[in-house]
Amino acid sequence: xxxxxxxxRVFDLYYDGFKHMTLGRTLWAVILVKLFIMFVILKLFxxxxxxxxxxxxxxxxxxxxQQLVDRSGE
Amino acid sequence: xxxxxxxxxxxxxxxWARAQFAITAIYHWLFVPLTLGLALIMGIIxxxxxRTGNVFWKDAAKFWQKLFGINFAMGVATGIILxxxxxTNWSNYSWFVGDIFGAPLAIEGIVAFxxxxxxxxxxxxxxxxxxxxxxxxxxxxxxxxxxxxxxxxLVANSWMQYPVGCEFNPDTMRNEMTSFAxxxxxxxxxxxxxxxxxxxxxxxxxxxxxxxxxxxxKNRERQLALQSIKVAAIVGLVSxxxxxxxxxxxxxxxxxxxxxxxxxxxxLYDGSEGQSLTAIAWVNPFEQPQYEEGGEPPLHIGIPHxxxxxxxxxxxxxxxxxxxxxxxxxxxxxxxxxxxxxEKMRKGRVAIEALGExxxxxxxxxxxxxxxxxxxxxxxxxVIGDNMKYFGYGYxxxxxxxxxFIPLCFYTFRIxxxxxxxxxxxxxxxxxxxxKKDITKIKWWKWTAIILLPLGYIASESGWLVAEFGRQPWTxxxxxPTWIGVSNLSSNAVMLTFFIFLVLFTILLAVEIxxxxxxxxxxxxxxx
Numbered sequence: 001x002x003x004x005x006x007x008x009r010v011f012d013l014y015y016d017g018f019k020h021m022t023l024g025r026t027l028w029a030v031i032l033v034k035l036f037i038m039f040v041i042l043k044l045f046x047x048x049x050x051x052x053x054x055x056x057x058x059x060x061x062x063x064x065x066q067q068l069v070d071r072s073g074e
Numbered sequence: 075x076x077x078x079x080x081x082x083x084x085x086x087x088x089x090w091a092r093a094q095f096a097i098t099a100i101y102h103w104l105f106v107p108l109t110l111g112l113a114l115i116m117g118i119i120x121x122x123x124x125r126t127g128n129v130f131w132k133d134a135a136k137f138w139q140k141l142f143g144i145n146f147a148m149g150v151a152t153g154i155i156l157x158x159x160x161x162t163n164w165s166n167y168s169w170f171v172g173d174i175f176g177a178p179l180a181i182e183g184i185v186a187f188x189x190x191x192x193x194x195x196x197x198x199x200x201x202x203x204x205x206x207x208x209x210x211x212x213x214x215x216x217x218x219x220x221x222x223x224x225x226x227x228l229v230a231n232s233w234m235q236y237p238v239g240c241e242f243n244p245d246t247m248r249n250e251m252t253s254f255a256x257x258x259x260x261x262x263x264x265x266x267x268x269x270x271x272x273x274x275x276x277x278x279x280x281x282x283x284x285x286x287x288x289x290x291x292k293n294r295e296r297q298l299a300l301q302s303i304k305v306a307a308i309v310g311l312v313s314x315x316x317x318x319x320x321x322x323x324x325x326x327x328x329x330x331x332x333x334x335x336x337x338x339x340x341x342l343y344d345g346s347e348g349q350s351l352t353a354i355a356w357v358n359p360f361e362q363p364q365y366e367e368g369g370e371p372p373l374h375i376g377i378p379h380x381x382x383x384x385x386x387x388x389x390x391x392x393x394x395x396x397x398x399x400x401x402x403x404x405x406x407x408x409x410x411x412x413x414x415x416x417e418k419m420r421k422g423r424v425a426i427e428a429l430g431e432x433x434x435x436x437x438x439x440x441x442x443x444x445x446x447x448x449x450x451x452x453x454x455x456x457v458i459g460d461n462m463k464y465f466g467y468g469y470x471x472x473x474x475x476x477x478x479f480i481p482l483c484f485y486t487f488r489i490x491x492x493x494x495x496x497x498x499x500x501x502x503x504x505x506x507x508x509x510k511k512d513i514t515k516i517k518w519w520k521w522t523a524i525i526l527l528p529l530g531y532i533a534s535e536s537g538w539l540v541a542e543f544g545r546q547p548w549t550x551x552x553x554x555p556t557w558i559g560v561s562n563l564s565s566n567a568v569m570l571t572f573f574i575f576l577v578l579f580t581i582l583l584a585v586e587i588x589x590x591x592x593x594x595x596x597x598x599x600x601x602x
């Protein structure tokens with residue numbers, strides 16, 4: 001009998017594994033919900049990149065430099 | 075002027091940003107040590123299966139791997155939120171650390187995470203698909219991948235505590251890496267990695283023993299419980315002893331590069347030669363003590379010469395207190411005369427002014443600089459470079475700002491060390507009972523094993539509180555205080571996300587505990 005190729009065996013490992021998951025389904029559901037909340041809700045709405053939002057493109061160093069120098073007087 | 079923690083919780087951006095980072099890191103650190111610790115336990119148990127061929131050990135390995143998997147899945151990506159916070163709340167800090175942070179985090183994400191993910195799949199799916207040897211290798215490589223991840227995160231954190239291998243570029247406003255090896259293998263990083271990983275192994279051992287003790291209390295899974303206790307207690311004892319040794323070395327490194335942290339940990343106001351180690355003392359937990367008045371805290375019980383030995387490896391070595399560090403004028407760990415705080419503040423202001431002038435000169439340039447302009451720029455750059463070591467002190471207005479909140483550092487250090495010693499005793503007693511008595515009949519031991527699990531987490535988190543509160547006010551030691559590293563955001567935005575995280579992480583934790591308890595109650599699946 002011909003030995004199955006490496007790529008097939010890798011595919012089979014994952015396919016068979018995911019197909020027969022029991023507890024794993026619950027864990028994957030938690031992971032996916034968690035990732036959705038983090039990347040779609042939190043990142044998009046609550047965690048923008050502050051410097052990208054406030055500094056003109058290519059002027060980030062100037063923006064930070066100004067902050068660091070100005071705040072020394074606060 | 076004293077700080078009263080209860081009265082000074084204000085709505086400032088800095089405090090909320092710090093609180094948010096703290097809560098995220100604390101929750102993240104509930105999952106990580108169990109991943110690292112259980113990885114070791116399951117690796118050892120599967121190795122026993124591989125060597126003996128006894129299918130009991132295979133079933134035991136599969137059971138602990140299932141619990142590992144639950145914790146791993148719950149913990150996955152909880153650390154990513156910390157990176158979100160860098161970019162939003164700590165934007166000046168994030169830019170300032172430039173490539174120093176980026177490189178370790180990139181390596182962590184690309185190499186370590188993919189390594190873990192690949193081999194985790196083989197570990198869970200591959201029992202009937204791959205050879206015993208390959209499966210065992212996958213199990214160990216899963217753990218190694220997780221540990222490798224930890225290395226790079228700890229390298230990044232260590233650089234915050236001891237910034238080495240870098241040079242500040244006033245054009246890009248970033249610290250640029252000049253030596254990858256200095257950053258990746260700094261003595262601070264090595265100590266932190268060893269101590270953090272060994273402490274995580276303790277958590278894995280405590281967890282395994284606690285679950286096994288519960289089974290014994292319920293009079294079920296006797297063989298699994300007993301054999302797991304044997305493995306975990308040996309791991310726990312060795313890890314606890316290693317944690318003590320690495321902790322001692324960490325204190326030595328901290329004494330050299332963060333003397334104020336050590337002084338805060340010890341509530342040491344005025345140092346001396348042959349300084350004693352404080353076993354216990356009374357420090358008001360809610361108020362910054364009046365360290366300016368000197369003396370020592372009331373009810374002080376010290377172990378003579380021990381702090382001197384820990385900090386300098388010389389029983390008669392000098393350990394500076396808070397007031398000594400502020401006054402300066404003593405020979406520091408680098409063998410140099412320690413400048414006073416006033417002198418550091420002056421140098422910091424010089425660096426900041428030079429930076430401002432440098433950037434102004436740069437902005438005025440029209441095309442290539444003339445020879446005169448270049449000389450002026452080089453002169454300013456040289457002044458910045460010469461004083462960069464104390465850059466952050468240019469923002470300090472008062473000595474009080476340079477002193478961490480002593481009560482928190484003091485008590486969390488004692489909680490961590492006290493519990494660490496207790497774990498050594500517990501694992502030694504466990505092994506004694508296992509080999510010399512019938513451990514299944516000692517009820518108080520079983521309850522102790524269960525109670526010690528949450529205490530293990532308390533010890534572990536306390537260690538991080540010492541490390542991070544002790545570094546205050548610095549986001550980068552001596553170079554960038556928190557109120558400068560933070561973004562100019564409204565505190566309301568940060569407050570909102572703080573409470574979102576509190577709810578989200580609490581739900582996640584409750585879900586994990588629920589799934590873990592359900593699987594533990596279900597017990598292992600034994601091969602026919």
